[in-house]
Amino acid sequence: MMTQSDSPKAQDLPPAWTFPGFREGAWTILPLMPGLFAFGLAFGTVAARKGFSLLDALAMSGTVYAGVAQLVALETWPDKLTMPVIGGIVLVTALISSRFLLIGASLRPWLGSQPASKIYPALFFLVEPNWLMSMRYRANGGSDPAYLLGGGVVIYVVWIVSTAAGYALGTSIGDPHTFGIDMVMPAFFTAMLISMWRGARASSGMVIGGAVAIAVDFIFGGMWYLIVGALAGSVAGGFIDDPE
Amino acid sequence: MIQSDPLGFFVLLLAMTLVVYATRAGGFWLLGRVTIGPRLRKILEAMPGAVIAATVAPILLHGGLSAWLAVAAAAAAMLVVRNDFAAVVAGVAVAALARAAGL
Numbered sequence: 001m002m003t004q005s006d007s008p009k010a011q012d013l014p015p016a017w018t019f020p021g022f023r024e025g026a027w028t029i030l031p032l033m034p035g036l037f038a039f040g041l042a043f044g045t046v047a048a049r050k051g052f053s054l055l056d057a058l059a060m061s062g063t064v065y066a067g068v069a070q071l072v073a074l075e076t077w078p079d080k081l082t083m084p085v086i087g088g089i090v091l092v093t094a095l096i097s098s099r100f101l102l103i104g105a106s107l108r109p110w111l112g113s114q115p116a117s118k119i120y121p122a123l124f125f126l127v128e129p130n131w132l133m134s135m136r137y138r139a140n141g142g143s144d145p146a147y148l149l150g151g152g153v154v155i156y157v158v159w160i161v162s163t164a165a166g167y168a169l170g171t172s173i174g175d176p177h178t179f180g181i182d183m184v185m186p187a188f189f190t191a192m193l194i195s196m197w198r199g200a201r202a203s204s205g206m207v208i209g210g211a212v213a214i215a216v217d218f219i220f221g222g223m224w225y226l227i228v229g230a231l232a233g234s235v236a237g238g239f240i241d242d243p244e
Numbered sequence: 245m246i247q248s249d250p251l252g253f254f255v256l257l258l259a260m261t262l263v264v265y266a267t268r269a270g271g272f273w274l275l276g277r278v279t280i281g282p283r284l285r286k287i288l289e290a291m292p293g294a295v296i297a298a299t300v301a302p303i304l305l306h307g308g309l310s311a312w313l314a315v316a317a318a319a320a321a322m323l324v325v326r327n328d329f330a331a332v333v334a335g336v337a338v339a340a341l342a343r344a345a346g347l
Contacts (some may be wrong), residue, residue: 038329056253063261068292072299073260081252090259096295097267102288104271105280112276123269180314180339186307187318187335189300194322194331196293209294210301217302226298233294238287 014113021144022153025130025137029151032129036155037162039067042188044166046074049176054167061163065124065156068192069096071185076223088223095230103131110138111145119145125152205237309347314339 040061047057064070072092078085104126111119122145130151137147173179197203213229274280280288303311318335322328 035328038332042332060257060260063257064264066260066264068296069260069264072295073256075299081249081256086252086256086259089256090263092295093260094263094267095291097264098288099292100264100267101271101274102280102285104268104273105275107272108275111272119272120269123272124265126268178340178343180310180336180343183311183314183318183335183339184332186300186303186311186315187332188328189296190315190318190335191322191328191331193293193296193300194319195326195328196296203293205290206293206297210297213298214301214305217305225302226295229298229301230291230295233298234287234291237290237294238283 014111014115015143015145017118017146017149018144019146021142021146022150024142024144025133025147025150025152026154027150028133028137029130029154032133033154033158036067036129036158037165039188040159040162041166041169042184043067043070043074044163044168045170045181045184046071046166047163048167048170049181050074050077052167054164057163057167058160061160064093065159066093066097066127067159069093071189072096072226075185076226078223085223088227092223092226092230095227095234100126103128106135107131107148110143111148114145122149122152125149125156127152127155129155201240203237204240205233207233208236208240209233310339310342313342313347 043061044057047060052060060070069092073089076089076092104123107126126148130148133151134148170176170181173181176182193206197206200207209229209232211229212232213225216228217225271280300315304315307314314335317338318331321334322331325331
C-alpha cells in the first residue's frame with residue numbers, strides 16, 4: 001500500500017522478507033492443517049499398500065510435494081516401471097500440476113520485483129492453501145513475501161509427518177481390502193470433488209472427465225483412461241463454462 | 245516392487261519433481277513475458293476437477309457394490325459434515341462393513 005507518508009524511495013524498493021511475516025503466514029495456515037493431515041494420511045496409507053518403503057514414501061512427499069499428483073501416480077502404479085509407464089505418470093503429473101501455472105502467474109504483480117535468488121526457492125513451497133491465504137493477506141494490504149513462505153513451510157512439514165503416520169497405519173493393518181483401506185483414496189477424492197463442485201455447468205469438466213475415463217477404461221484398459229479423461233474433461237470444461 | 249527397480253523409481257521421482265517445480269515457477273516466470281488468455285485460464289481451472297473425476301470414476305466400474313457403497317457414504321458424509329476426515333472414515337468403514345457382510 002502506498003500512503004502519503006511513504007517516501008518515493010521506499011515505494012521503489014520491493015517488500016522486505018521479515019520473520020514476523022513468516023510467522024504470521026505460518027500461524028494463519030494452521031486451521032487448514034487437519035484437512036491436509038487427512039490427505040497425507042491417505043497418501044502414506046496407499047503408499048504402504050503399493051509396496052513402497054517408508055523412505056520411498058517420504059522421498060516422494062519431500063521432493064514432489066504435490067498431493068493430488070502423488071496420489072494419482074500411486075493409483076496408476078504399475079507392476080514394473082518401464083520407460084513408457086514413467087512417461088505416462090510424468091505426463092499425468094504435468095496435467096495435474098498445470099494449475100500451479102495459474103497460481104504462480106497470479107503472484108507476478110505482487111512479487112515480480114523480488115530478486116530471483118529469493119523468489120524461485122520460495123516458489124518450491126507454493127501450494128493452494130498458502131496461495132489462498134497469501135492472496136487474502138495481500139488483498140488486506142499485506143506485502144511481506146515471507147508470509148507465503150511461512151505457510152508453505154508449515155504445509156511441507158505437515159505433509160511429511162502425515163505421510164509417515166499414514167505409512168505406519170497402512171503397514172499395521174493386515175489385509176487392506178478387508179478393512180476398506182483401498183477406499184481411502186476414492187473416498188478422499190470424492191470429498192474433494194464435492195467441495196470443488198460449482199454446479200453442473202461450471203463443473204462440467206468433472207462430469208465429462210469422469211465419463212470419458214470410464215468409457216476409455218472400459219474399451220481400452222491400461223492407464224490411458226486417466227490422460228484421455230483428464231484432457232477431455234478440462235478442455236470441455238474450459239469451453240462449456242461460458243457466460244453467454 | 246520398488247526395491248526391484250531403484251533406478252526407475254529415482255528417474256520417476258526426479259522427473260515428477262522437475263515437472264511440478266516447473267509449473268510452480270513457470271507461471272510466475274512466464275507472466276513476465278506473456279499473458280494467459282481467458283480460454284486457457286478456464287481450461288487450466290477445469291483441469292484439477294477433471295483429473296480427480298477421471299481417477300475416481302473407473303474405480304466404480306471395477307470395484308463392485310462395496311466400492312459404490314463406500315463412495316456413496318463418503319459423499320454423504322462430506323455433504324452433511326463438510327469434513328475430509330469424516331468422509332474418508334465413512335467411506336472406509338462402509339467398505340469394511342459391506343465386505344464383512346459378504347457384499
